[in-house]
Amino acid sequence: MKEISAKDLQEKLEKGENLHLIDVREDDEVAQGIIPGALHIRLSEIPERMNELDKDKHYYMICRSGGRSGRATEFLNEQGYHVTNMAGGMLAWEGDVQ
Template identity: 70%
Template sequence: MKEIQASELAQKLNEGEHLNIIDVREDDEVATGIIPGAKHIRLSEVPDRLNELDEKEHYYMVCRSGGRSGKATEYLEAKGYNVTNMAGGMLAWEDDMDFPNK
């Protein structure tokens, strides 16, 4: 499984790179802050929402600590998607965040 450090992902974002980031945390976790531009798809919903993902794109998976996003990464890789897990999850994220519903 491919992994990226939170600081590396933040640098890519800050350099203006177009990134497809999927946050697989639960709603209450996302309410505490989400990476700007990230799409929220709870881990349990990933199989049912594959139609929202393009197999030609590269995706970065994010959760609280890296475990659930690792599971999502493995699942999507098995389905033929190009996916990278963000190691350490949002606990390692030290950059800007958006706060939904505020």
């Protein structure tokens, strides 16, 4: 499974790269702050909502600590999507949130 550190992902965003972020946390967790521009799809909804994703795009998966996003990353990779897990999750994130 591909992984990226929170710091490296933050640097990509700060350089202005057009990234596709998916936050798989629960609603109450997202209410405490989400990375600007991230799409919120709860982990339990990934199988039914993966048709909203484009197999030609690269996605970065985010959760609180990296575990749930890791499961989403593995699942989507098996389905033929290009996905990278943000290691450490929002606990490791030092960038802006909204």
